[in-house]
Amino acid sequence: MNYSNLIGKSVLVVExxxxxxxxxxxxLTKEGYEVIEAxxxxxxxxxxxxxxxxxLILDLMLPKFSGEEVCRWVREDLNSVMPIIMxxxxxxxxxxxxxxxxxxDDYVVKPFSPAELMVRIEAVLRRTASRCGKLTFHGFMIKPAKGVATINGKKLELTHFEFKLLHTFMQHPNQVLSRDQILNLIYENNEKAVSDRTIDVHIKHLREKIREMTPNEYIHTVRGMGYKFEVLS
Structure with missing residues:
Protein backbone atom coordinates (compact mmCIF):
# COMPACT_ATOMS: atom_id res chain seq x y z
CA MET A 1 0.00 0.00 0.00
CA ASN A 2 1.26 3.48 -0.90
CA TYR A 3 1.26 5.29 2.46
CA SER A 4 1.78 8.70 0.84
CA ASN A 5 -1.68 8.35 -0.72
CA LEU A 6 -3.24 7.80 2.71
CA ILE A 7 -1.89 10.85 4.54
CA GLY A 8 -4.82 12.74 5.95
CA LYS A 9 -7.32 9.95 5.22
CA SER A 10 -9.66 9.71 8.19
CA VAL A 11 -11.94 6.71 8.62
CA LEU A 12 -15.05 6.71 10.79
CA VAL A 13 -15.74 3.21 12.12
CA VAL A 14 -19.33 2.84 13.33
CA GLU A 15 -19.70 -0.44 15.21
CA LEU A 28 -6.46 0.80 9.95
CA THR A 29 -3.91 2.45 12.22
CA LYS A 30 -1.23 0.03 11.05
CA GLU A 31 -1.98 1.05 7.46
CA GLY A 32 -1.59 4.75 8.23
CA TYR A 33 -5.20 5.91 8.52
CA GLU A 34 -6.55 8.16 11.24
CA VAL A 35 -9.41 6.36 12.98
CA ILE A 36 -12.54 7.98 14.42
CA GLU A 37 -14.98 5.78 16.32
CA ALA A 38 -18.70 5.69 17.04
CA LEU A 56 -17.37 5.60 6.59
CA ILE A 57 -17.23 1.95 7.72
CA LEU A 58 -20.81 1.34 8.80
CA ASP A 59 -22.41 -1.51 10.73
CA LEU A 60 -26.13 -1.80 10.00
CA MET A 61 -27.55 -3.22 13.23
CA LEU A 62 -26.86 -0.27 15.55
CA PRO A 63 -28.52 1.22 18.64
CA LYS A 64 -30.48 4.51 18.36
CA PHE A 65 -30.27 4.81 14.57
CA SER A 66 -29.73 1.85 12.25
CA GLY A 67 -26.92 1.84 9.73
CA GLU A 68 -29.50 2.14 6.95
CA GLU A 69 -30.88 5.29 8.61
CA VAL A 70 -27.37 6.75 8.96
CA CYS A 71 -26.61 5.98 5.32
CA ARG A 72 -29.88 7.55 4.16
CA TRP A 73 -29.16 10.63 6.33
CA VAL A 74 -25.68 11.02 4.79
CA ARG A 75 -26.96 10.71 1.23
CA GLU A 76 -30.26 12.58 1.47
CA ASP A 77 -30.11 15.03 4.38
CA LEU A 78 -26.45 15.96 4.09
CA ASN A 79 -26.39 15.38 0.33
CA SER A 80 -22.90 13.96 0.90
CA VAL A 81 -20.96 11.71 -1.48
CA MET A 82 -18.74 10.45 1.35
CA PRO A 83 -17.65 6.88 0.49
CA ILE A 84 -19.51 4.28 2.59
CA ILE A 85 -18.63 0.63 3.17
CA MET A 86 -21.32 -1.35 4.95
CA ASP A 105 -19.94 1.97 -2.25
CA ASP A 106 -19.16 -1.54 -1.02
CA TYR A 107 -20.75 -4.22 1.15
CA VAL A 108 -18.73 -6.53 3.42
CA VAL A 109 -20.39 -9.42 5.26
CA LYS A 110 -19.42 -10.60 8.76
CA PRO A 111 -17.46 -12.65 9.65
CA PHE A 112 -14.86 -10.86 7.55
CA SER A 113 -11.15 -10.81 6.89
CA PRO A 114 -9.59 -7.57 8.27
CA ALA A 115 -6.87 -7.77 5.59
CA GLU A 116 -9.51 -7.99 2.87
CA LEU A 117 -11.37 -5.06 4.42
CA MET A 118 -8.19 -2.96 4.17
CA VAL A 119 -7.91 -3.81 0.47
CA ARG A 120 -11.55 -2.93 -0.09
CA ILE A 121 -11.09 0.42 1.72
CA GLU A 122 -8.09 1.23 -0.45
CA ALA A 123 -10.02 0.27 -3.58
CA VAL A 124 -13.01 2.43 -2.65
CA LEU A 125 -10.79 5.40 -1.82
CA ARG A 126 -8.98 4.96 -5.12
CA ARG A 127 -12.27 4.92 -7.05
CA THR A 128 -13.65 7.90 -5.14
CA ALA A 129 -10.48 9.98 -4.79
CA SER A 130 -12.15 13.10 -6.17
CA ARG A 131 -14.68 13.02 -3.29
CA CYS A 132 -12.03 13.50 -0.60
CA GLY A 133 -10.06 16.54 -1.61
CA LYS A 134 -9.09 17.31 1.95
CA LEU A 135 -6.72 16.43 4.78
CA THR A 136 -7.94 15.69 8.29
CA PHE A 137 -6.15 15.18 11.63
CA HIS A 138 -7.58 15.15 15.15
CA GLY A 139 -10.20 17.83 14.53
CA PHE A 140 -8.17 19.69 11.90
CA MET A 141 -9.57 19.72 8.38
CA ILE A 142 -8.18 21.51 5.36
CA LYS A 143 -9.58 21.73 1.83
CA PRO A 144 -6.71 22.99 -0.36
CA ALA A 145 -8.82 23.56 -3.48
CA LYS A 146 -11.31 25.73 -1.57
CA GLY A 147 -8.78 27.42 0.73
CA VAL A 148 -10.76 26.35 3.81
CA ALA A 149 -9.25 25.23 7.12
CA THR A 150 -11.23 24.31 10.24
CA ILE A 151 -10.68 23.00 13.77
CA ASN A 152 -13.56 20.96 15.19
CA GLY A 153 -15.81 22.43 12.55
CA LYS A 154 -14.88 26.07 13.27
CA LYS A 155 -13.19 28.02 10.50
CA LEU A 156 -9.60 29.19 10.90
CA GLU A 157 -9.07 32.67 9.49
CA LEU A 158 -5.62 32.42 7.90
CA THR A 159 -3.52 34.50 5.56
CA HIS A 160 -2.54 32.91 2.25
CA PHE A 161 0.91 32.00 3.55
CA GLU A 162 -0.41 30.69 6.90
CA PHE A 163 -2.78 28.46 4.95
CA LYS A 164 0.14 27.12 2.89
CA LEU A 165 2.10 26.53 6.09
CA LEU A 166 -0.71 24.53 7.69
CA HIS A 167 -1.24 22.56 4.48
CA THR A 168 2.47 21.69 4.35
CA PHE A 169 2.53 20.61 8.00
CA MET A 170 -0.55 18.44 7.53
CA GLN A 171 1.03 16.75 4.51
CA HIS A 172 4.02 15.82 6.69
CA PRO A 173 2.61 14.90 10.14
CA ASN A 174 5.04 13.99 12.92
CA GLN A 175 8.03 14.87 10.73
CA VAL A 176 10.68 17.41 11.67
CA LEU A 177 10.98 19.97 8.86
CA SER A 178 13.74 22.55 8.66
CA ARG A 179 12.87 26.10 7.64
CA ASP A 180 14.48 25.52 4.26
CA GLN A 181 12.51 22.31 3.74
CA ILE A 182 9.26 24.07 4.57
CA LEU A 183 9.97 26.83 2.08
CA ASN A 184 10.98 24.34 -0.62
CA LEU A 185 7.73 22.45 -0.09
CA ILE A 186 5.67 25.63 -0.27
CA TYR A 187 7.53 27.12 -3.23
CA GLU A 188 8.12 24.18 -5.55
CA ASN A 189 9.32 26.45 -8.33
CA ASN A 190 12.02 27.88 -5.99
CA GLU A 191 10.65 31.40 -6.42
CA LYS A 192 10.55 32.02 -2.69
CA ALA A 193 8.55 35.05 -1.60
CA VAL A 194 9.38 34.53 2.10
CA SER A 195 12.84 34.10 3.58
CA ASP A 196 13.80 31.57 6.21
CA ARG A 197 14.38 34.52 8.54
CA THR A 198 10.72 35.55 8.50
CA ILE A 199 9.11 32.10 8.48
CA ASP A 200 9.37 31.98 12.29
CA VAL A 201 7.05 34.99 12.49
CA HIS A 202 4.46 33.36 10.23
CA ILE A 203 4.58 30.14 12.25
CA LYS A 204 4.18 32.15 15.45
CA HIS A 205 1.03 33.78 14.04
CA LEU A 206 -0.33 30.42 12.88
CA ARG A 207 0.24 28.97 16.35
CA GLU A 208 -1.58 31.87 17.98
CA LYS A 209 -4.61 31.42 15.74
CA ILE A 210 -4.71 27.68 16.49
CA ARG A 211 -4.40 28.34 20.25
CA GLU A 212 -7.44 30.62 20.11
CA MET A 213 -9.52 27.59 19.09
CA THR A 214 -7.94 24.68 20.96
CA PRO A 215 -5.81 24.34 24.11
CA ASN A 216 -3.64 21.66 22.50
CA GLU A 217 -0.24 22.48 21.04
CA TYR A 218 0.29 21.04 17.57
CA ILE A 219 3.25 22.87 16.05
CA HIS A 220 6.38 22.15 18.06
CA THR A 221 9.81 23.75 17.78
CA VAL A 222 12.62 21.21 17.55
CA ARG A 223 15.67 23.13 18.68
CA GLY A 224 18.43 23.25 16.10
CA MET A 225 16.33 21.38 13.52
CA GLY A 226 13.06 23.12 12.72
CA TYR A 227 9.39 22.42 13.36
CA LYS A 228 7.10 19.42 13.73
CA PHE A 229 3.31 19.19 13.32
CA GLU A 230 2.60 16.58 15.99
CA VAL A 231 -0.65 14.61 15.76
CA LEU A 232 0.17 11.48 17.72
CA SER A 233 -2.80 9.95 19.55
Whole structure:
Protein backbone atom coordinates (compact mmCIF):
# COMPACT_ATOMS: atom_id res chain seq x y z
CA MET A 1 0.00 0.00 0.00
CA ASN A 2 1.26 3.48 -0.90
CA TYR A 3 1.26 5.29 2.46
CA SER A 4 1.78 8.70 0.84
CA ASN A 5 -1.68 8.35 -0.72
CA LEU A 6 -3.24 7.80 2.71
CA ILE A 7 -1.89 10.85 4.54
CA GLY A 8 -4.82 12.74 5.95
CA LYS A 9 -7.32 9.95 5.22
CA SER A 10 -9.66 9.71 8.19
CA VAL A 11 -11.94 6.71 8.62
CA LEU A 12 -15.05 6.71 10.79
CA VAL A 13 -15.74 3.21 12.12
CA VAL A 14 -19.33 2.84 13.33
CA GLU A 15 -19.70 -0.44 15.21
CA UNK A 16 -21.45 -1.27 18.49
CA UNK A 17 -19.28 -4.34 19.18
CA UNK A 18 -16.11 -2.96 20.85
CA UNK A 19 -14.06 -6.04 19.92
CA UNK A 20 -14.81 -5.68 16.21
CA UNK A 21 -14.35 -1.92 16.38
CA UNK A 22 -10.95 -2.28 18.03
CA UNK A 23 -9.86 -4.97 15.56
CA UNK A 24 -10.69 -2.74 12.61
CA UNK A 25 -8.98 0.20 14.31
CA UNK A 26 -5.76 -1.80 14.82
CA UNK A 27 -5.58 -2.71 11.14
CA LEU A 28 -6.46 0.80 9.95
CA THR A 29 -3.91 2.45 12.22
CA LYS A 30 -1.23 0.03 11.05
CA GLU A 31 -1.98 1.05 7.46
CA GLY A 32 -1.59 4.75 8.23
CA TYR A 33 -5.20 5.91 8.52
CA GLU A 34 -6.55 8.16 11.24
CA VAL A 35 -9.41 6.36 12.98
CA ILE A 36 -12.54 7.98 14.42
CA GLU A 37 -14.98 5.78 16.32
CA ALA A 38 -18.70 5.69 17.04
CA UNK A 39 -20.68 2.98 18.82
CA UNK A 40 -24.23 3.87 17.73
CA UNK A 41 -26.11 5.71 15.02
CA UNK A 42 -26.56 8.94 16.97
CA UNK A 43 -22.86 9.15 17.77
CA UNK A 44 -22.09 8.39 14.11
CA UNK A 45 -24.05 11.48 13.03
CA UNK A 46 -22.20 13.62 15.58
CA UNK A 47 -18.80 12.37 14.40
CA UNK A 48 -19.66 12.93 10.74
CA UNK A 49 -20.68 16.53 11.39
CA UNK A 50 -17.63 17.15 13.57
CA UNK A 51 -14.90 15.48 11.54
CA UNK A 52 -16.21 15.11 7.97
CA UNK A 53 -14.27 11.83 7.51
CA UNK A 54 -13.00 10.64 4.14
CA UNK A 55 -14.76 7.26 4.38
CA LEU A 56 -17.37 5.60 6.59
CA ILE A 57 -17.23 1.95 7.72
CA LEU A 58 -20.81 1.34 8.80
CA ASP A 59 -22.41 -1.51 10.73
CA LEU A 60 -26.13 -1.80 10.00
CA MET A 61 -27.55 -3.22 13.23
CA LEU A 62 -26.86 -0.27 15.55
CA PRO A 63 -28.52 1.22 18.64
CA LYS A 64 -30.48 4.51 18.36
CA PHE A 65 -30.27 4.81 14.57
CA SER A 66 -29.73 1.85 12.25
CA GLY A 67 -26.92 1.84 9.73
CA GLU A 68 -29.50 2.14 6.95
CA GLU A 69 -30.88 5.29 8.61
CA VAL A 70 -27.37 6.75 8.96
CA CYS A 71 -26.61 5.98 5.32
CA ARG A 72 -29.88 7.55 4.16
CA TRP A 73 -29.16 10.63 6.33
CA VAL A 74 -25.68 11.02 4.79
CA ARG A 75 -26.96 10.71 1.23
CA GLU A 76 -30.26 12.58 1.47
CA ASP A 77 -30.11 15.03 4.38
CA LEU A 78 -26.45 15.96 4.09
CA ASN A 79 -26.39 15.38 0.33
CA SER A 80 -22.90 13.96 0.90
CA VAL A 81 -20.96 11.71 -1.48
CA MET A 82 -18.74 10.45 1.35
CA PRO A 83 -17.65 6.88 0.49
CA ILE A 84 -19.51 4.28 2.59
CA ILE A 85 -18.63 0.63 3.17
CA MET A 86 -21.32 -1.35 4.95
CA UNK A 87 -19.87 -3.96 7.33
CA UNK A 88 -22.67 -6.19 8.55
CA UNK A 89 -23.98 -9.63 9.40
CA UNK A 90 -26.90 -9.06 7.02
CA UNK A 91 -25.78 -11.43 4.29
CA UNK A 92 -28.80 -11.95 2.05
CA UNK A 93 -28.91 -10.73 -1.53
CA UNK A 94 -31.93 -8.60 -0.61
CA UNK A 95 -29.96 -6.76 2.07
CA UNK A 96 -26.97 -6.24 -0.23
CA UNK A 97 -29.18 -4.79 -2.97
CA UNK A 98 -30.87 -2.51 -0.43
CA UNK A 99 -27.47 -1.35 0.83
CA UNK A 100 -26.27 -0.41 -2.63
CA UNK A 101 -29.58 1.31 -3.42
CA UNK A 102 -29.16 3.41 -0.26
CA UNK A 103 -25.79 4.57 -1.58
CA UNK A 104 -23.16 2.16 -0.24
CA ASP A 105 -19.94 1.97 -2.25
CA ASP A 106 -19.16 -1.54 -1.02
CA TYR A 107 -20.75 -4.22 1.15
CA VAL A 108 -18.73 -6.53 3.42
CA VAL A 109 -20.39 -9.42 5.26
CA LYS A 110 -19.42 -10.60 8.76
CA PRO A 111 -17.46 -12.65 9.65
CA PHE A 112 -14.86 -10.86 7.55
CA SER A 113 -11.15 -10.81 6.89
CA PRO A 114 -9.59 -7.57 8.27
CA ALA A 115 -6.87 -7.77 5.59
CA GLU A 116 -9.51 -7.99 2.87
CA LEU A 117 -11.37 -5.06 4.42
CA MET A 118 -8.19 -2.96 4.17
CA VAL A 119 -7.91 -3.81 0.47
CA ARG A 120 -11.55 -2.93 -0.09
CA ILE A 121 -11.09 0.42 1.72
CA GLU A 122 -8.09 1.23 -0.45
CA ALA A 123 -10.02 0.27 -3.58
CA VAL A 124 -13.01 2.43 -2.65
CA LEU A 125 -10.79 5.40 -1.82
CA ARG A 126 -8.98 4.96 -5.12
CA ARG A 127 -12.27 4.92 -7.05
CA THR A 128 -13.65 7.90 -5.14
CA ALA A 129 -10.48 9.98 -4.79
CA SER A 130 -12.15 13.10 -6.17
CA ARG A 131 -14.68 13.02 -3.29
CA CYS A 132 -12.03 13.50 -0.60
CA GLY A 133 -10.06 16.54 -1.61
CA LYS A 134 -9.09 17.31 1.95
CA LEU A 135 -6.72 16.43 4.78
CA THR A 136 -7.94 15.69 8.29
CA PHE A 137 -6.15 15.18 11.63
CA HIS A 138 -7.58 15.15 15.15
CA GLY A 139 -10.20 17.83 14.53
CA PHE A 140 -8.17 19.69 11.90
CA MET A 141 -9.57 19.72 8.38
CA ILE A 142 -8.18 21.51 5.36
CA LYS A 143 -9.58 21.73 1.83
CA PRO A 144 -6.71 22.99 -0.36
CA ALA A 145 -8.82 23.56 -3.48
CA LYS A 146 -11.31 25.73 -1.57
CA GLY A 147 -8.78 27.42 0.73
CA VAL A 148 -10.76 26.35 3.81
CA ALA A 149 -9.25 25.23 7.12
CA THR A 150 -11.23 24.31 10.24
CA ILE A 151 -10.68 23.00 13.77
CA ASN A 152 -13.56 20.96 15.19
CA GLY A 153 -15.81 22.43 12.55
CA LYS A 154 -14.88 26.07 13.27
CA LYS A 155 -13.19 28.02 10.50
CA LEU A 156 -9.60 29.19 10.90
CA GLU A 157 -9.07 32.67 9.49
CA LEU A 158 -5.62 32.42 7.90
CA THR A 159 -3.52 34.50 5.56
CA HIS A 160 -2.54 32.91 2.25
CA PHE A 161 0.91 32.00 3.55
CA GLU A 162 -0.41 30.69 6.90
CA PHE A 163 -2.78 28.46 4.95
CA LYS A 164 0.14 27.12 2.89
CA LEU A 165 2.10 26.53 6.09
CA LEU A 166 -0.71 24.53 7.69
CA HIS A 167 -1.24 22.56 4.48
CA THR A 168 2.47 21.69 4.35
CA PHE A 169 2.53 20.61 8.00
CA MET A 170 -0.55 18.44 7.53
CA GLN A 171 1.03 16.75 4.51
CA HIS A 172 4.02 15.82 6.69
CA PRO A 173 2.61 14.90 10.14
CA ASN A 174 5.04 13.99 12.92
CA GLN A 175 8.03 14.87 10.73
CA VAL A 176 10.68 17.41 11.67
CA LEU A 177 10.98 19.97 8.86
CA SER A 178 13.74 22.55 8.66
CA ARG A 179 12.87 26.10 7.64
CA ASP A 180 14.48 25.52 4.26
CA GLN A 181 12.51 22.31 3.74
CA ILE A 182 9.26 24.07 4.57
CA LEU A 183 9.97 26.83 2.08
CA ASN A 184 10.98 24.34 -0.62
CA LEU A 185 7.73 22.45 -0.09
CA ILE A 186 5.67 25.63 -0.27
CA TYR A 187 7.53 27.12 -3.23
CA GLU A 188 8.12 24.18 -5.55
CA ASN A 189 9.32 26.45 -8.33
CA ASN A 190 12.02 27.88 -5.99
CA GLU A 191 10.65 31.40 -6.42
CA LYS A 192 10.55 32.02 -2.69
CA ALA A 193 8.55 35.05 -1.60
CA VAL A 194 9.38 34.53 2.10
CA SER A 195 12.84 34.10 3.58
CA ASP A 196 13.80 31.57 6.21
CA ARG A 197 14.38 34.52 8.54
CA THR A 198 10.72 35.55 8.50
CA ILE A 199 9.11 32.10 8.48
CA ASP A 200 9.37 31.98 12.29
CA VAL A 201 7.05 34.99 12.49
CA HIS A 202 4.46 33.36 10.23
CA ILE A 203 4.58 30.14 12.25
CA LYS A 204 4.18 32.15 15.45
CA HIS A 205 1.03 33.78 14.04
CA LEU A 206 -0.33 30.42 12.88
CA ARG A 207 0.24 28.97 16.35
CA GLU A 208 -1.58 31.87 17.98
CA LYS A 209 -4.61 31.42 15.74
CA ILE A 210 -4.71 27.68 16.49
CA ARG A 211 -4.40 28.34 20.25
CA GLU A 212 -7.44 30.62 20.11
CA MET A 213 -9.52 27.59 19.09
CA THR A 214 -7.94 24.68 20.96
CA PRO A 215 -5.81 24.34 24.11
CA ASN A 216 -3.64 21.66 22.50
CA GLU A 217 -0.24 22.48 21.04
CA TYR A 218 0.29 21.04 17.57
CA ILE A 219 3.25 22.87 16.05
CA HIS A 220 6.38 22.15 18.06
CA THR A 221 9.81 23.75 17.78
CA VAL A 222 12.62 21.21 17.55
CA ARG A 223 15.67 23.13 18.68
CA GLY A 224 18.43 23.25 16.10
CA MET A 225 16.33 21.38 13.52
CA GLY A 226 13.06 23.12 12.72
CA TYR A 227 9.39 22.42 13.36
CA LYS A 228 7.10 19.42 13.73
CA PHE A 229 3.31 19.19 13.32
CA GLU A 230 2.60 16.58 15.99
CA VAL A 231 -0.65 14.61 15.76
CA LEU A 232 0.17 11.48 17.72
CA SER A 233 -2.80 9.95 19.55
Missing amino acids: DDPKIRNLVKIY EDGAEAKERILQYDPCI LTAKASEKHKIQGFKLGA
